[in-house]
Amino acid sequence: MNEHAFWPPPPRTIMTPGPVEADPRVLRAMSYPILGQFDPAFTAMMNELMGMLRRLFRTSNRQAYPVDGTSRAGLEAVLAGVIEPGDRVLVPICGRFGHLLHEIAERYGAEVTVIEREWGTAFDPEEIIRAIRRHRPKVVALVHGETSTGRLQPLDGIGAACREYDALLVVDAVATIGGVPVNTDDWQLDAVVGGTQKCLSVPSGMAPLTYNARVERLLAGRRRIERGLRSAGEGTSARPYIRSNYLDLCQLQDYWGPERLNHHTEMTAMLYGLYEGVRIVLEEGLEARFRRHRMHERALTAGLAAMGLRLFGDPSCKLPVVTCVNIPEGIDGESVRSMLLDAFGIEIAGSFGPLKGRIWRIGTMGYSCNMRNVLLTLGALEAALLRHGMRVPAGQAVQAAMDVYAEEQAVQTG
Structure with a gap:
């Protein structure tokens, strides 16, 4: 039996606004x-x-x-x-x-x-x-x-x-x-x-x-x-x-x-x-890096919308690397976050002050900002919401995100 269950640290997919992987x-x-x-x-x-x-x-x-x-x-x-x-x-x-x-x-x-x-x-x-x-x-x-x-x-x-x-x-x-x-x-x-x-x-x-x-x-x-x-x-x-x-x-x-x-x-x-x-960062190139963050933001938000979730805040000033999601009525936001962490090893964040208990915050930053992490997070969130009794159109979130990636690939290949 391991006396120190916290050591070594468990593997995590970190999709918070920081720290990231x-x-x-x-x-x-x-x-x-x-x-x-x-x-x-x-x-x-x-x-x-x-x-x-x-x-x-x-x-x-x-x-x-x-x-x-x-x-x-x-x-x-x-x-x-x-x-x-x-x-x-x-x-x-x-x-x-x-x-x-x-x-x-x-x-x-x-x-x-x-x-x-x-x-x-x-x-x-x-x-x-x-x-x-x-x-x-x-x-x-x-x-x-x-x-x-x-x-x-x-x-x-x-x-x-x-x-x-x-x-x-x-x-x-x-x-x-x-x-x-x-x-x-x-x-x-x-x-x-x-x-x-x-x-x-x-x-x-x-x-x-x-x-x-x-x-x-x-x-x-x-x-x-x-x-x-x-x-x-x-x-x-x-x-x-x-x-x-x-x-x-x-x-x-x-x-x-x-x-x-x-x-x-x-x-x-x-x-x-x-x-x-x-x-x-400089090897990737600043402009290319900014485009990459925008692409994964688009994929994530498309998937959340397909799941029937609403984004929080004024869309005209949305931060590209952090997406805030209104917690659906009747859903225990902390219970969903715990399930994501315990069952899938995925961490997303809650918020503070007047937004505590009202929103989730999902980061798409740096090394954590990639297609694998976005698709895993969407699939896991869908599963957790279903387990919490919310009716979610099964599979649509991941498909919507994959559509964004397919569009981006088509543009890049010309």
Whole structure:
């Protein structure tokens, strides 16, 4: 008898909005021998990774590197770097992760102004631009892909408005980087934070980010103030702000810069994984990858519709890599999820806050985003619903998805 039934981990098909299945190439890369963090072979890889991240984020920014820690560490590092106590920060919220940005900004002493929309919708960019004109914030922080509701926030014109009113635009692209276009320079985004555990198919534990010269100048100004206070012998109480040491962007960019000033011991195996994960994305090609995610979204949603299920939220702003499904009346959503996991080894997600118990969330992200997983999920969900007493047109969901794949193949073969 196995005393530790949880070990080794059971096989799973993970169809949640993250984490998703890690690409086998990534896991293999993470098993490579450890190098010292100042070994020339390692620092050469760091340099190459920064160039790859610039291509991923579609930017010419000098600063593009990962923070050691989950996506939240990257968000906190950026917000801690650009916020001083008393700064006005505008946070548009239409889901759980907008509330997270609000909380982080508030913890760093910001005076936060919130504008809100109903969960399941996104803001018209003009709504946000009007709020920028009205409140004149120093920082605007918003979520690009809100996984709690499956919505994609349009960013058209928001960056230009921030430039006009001298605000910095910080974007949470954790759910979108590598699966949905994130055009950092074209959209005039000042800082963007990504995630590894979603469309990049790398285990959680690093937060790739980028920021531009506007942010660099702000950080340089703060550094001069801090050094001046230290040289004058002023104590901590005299400092206008207190930042995290571990998440200090000034020290992190020194560590990743040409001087390689020691800040922390790099997460060697995780960096190997991120390097390989980004390499896989760039090998596939960003546009091809975006098309692949759209194709599997089409197949999944066609199958759900054929099953008689209704999608949640405003379709005009649907996030391509997350599909939210209304739980049918009279069906125990958690019981269905448990059956999918126990009987089929397939995990889908519930939701949070006002949507708890109302929707399922199905992710089609990165390595998990493939025909096998989509067809298995549809077939298993149909079986689970039948076992829960719902009348479902047997077999139609998988057939509808297969029709989409056949159409796509016909287009590709010409």
